[in-house]
Every structure is written in structure tokens, then in C-alpha cells.
Amino acid sequence: xxxxxxxxxxxxxxxxxxxMAAARYTAQQGAIVRVTxxxxxxxxxxxxxxxxxxxxxxxxxxxxxxxxxxLNMARASKWRSPSSSLPAQVALLE
Numbered sequence: 001x002x003x004x005x006x007x008x009x010x011x012x013x014x015x016x017x018x019x020m021a022a023a024r025y026t027a028q029q030g031a032i033v034r035v036t037x038x039x040x041x042x043x044x045x046x047x048x049x050x051x052x053x054x055x056x057x058x059x060x061x062x063x064x065x066x067x068x069x070x071l072n073m074a075r076a077s078k079w080r081s082p083s084s085s086l087p088a089q090v091a092l093l094e
Contacts, residue, residue: 004030011063013037013047020047027054036063 008031013019019035027033036059037044044060 002029005032007032008034010035011037013039013044013058013060015044015047020050023051023056024054027051027056033057034059036060038063 003026006026008022008026010019010023010026010033013023013035014037019037023033023035033055034057039060041048041058041060044058048058048060
């Protein structure tokens with residue numbers, strides 16, 4: 001799949017797992033990447049630093065309902081807060 005120019009949302013950056021891998025891979029493939037996580041920027045600082053230099057927008061400490069707007073693909077982590085207003089499923093929007 002050609003990800004160049006596609007808008008991708010990664011829900012759940014985490015500290016060392018699939019969220020970081022998804023963000024890294026999609027950014028390296030030319031996607032427009034936004035990462036959102038309920039954890040604070042302080043807790044996620046090591047993950048953000050590991051992705052430094054990649055064109056990734058981070059929304060940390062909250063899930064904004066507007067994060068899901070105008071996306072081509074969304075990737076949700078395995079665990080998600082039940083109070084989140086964003087969709088839990090992974091979706092490719094054409």
C-alpha cells in the first residue's frame with residue numbers, strides 16, 4: 001500500500017511497542033502522521049525522543065475528537081481507555 005500523502009492516526013504511542021513501530025513505519029513511508037495517547041508528555045518523552053526527526057505530530061495527555069478528522073487510516077493500540085471518544089477500530093478511509 002502506498003502511504004505517501006495519506007493521513008494516519010496512531011492511537012496509543014506507548015513506550016516501546018507497536019504504537020511506536022506504526023508511527024515510525026508510516027512516517028518513513030511518507031504518510032502524514034498524528035499520534036495520540038492519554039499518557040502525559042513527560043511519561044512519553046522517551047518514545048517521542050526515539051521518533052525525533054520524523055514528521056510526526058504528537059497529541060499527548062488527551063484524545064481530541066478532532067484528531068480523527070480528515071484521516072485516511074487510523075491505528076488503535078491493543079488497549080484503549082473506555083472513556084475515549086475516538087473509534088477503537090482500525091480503519092482505512094478512501
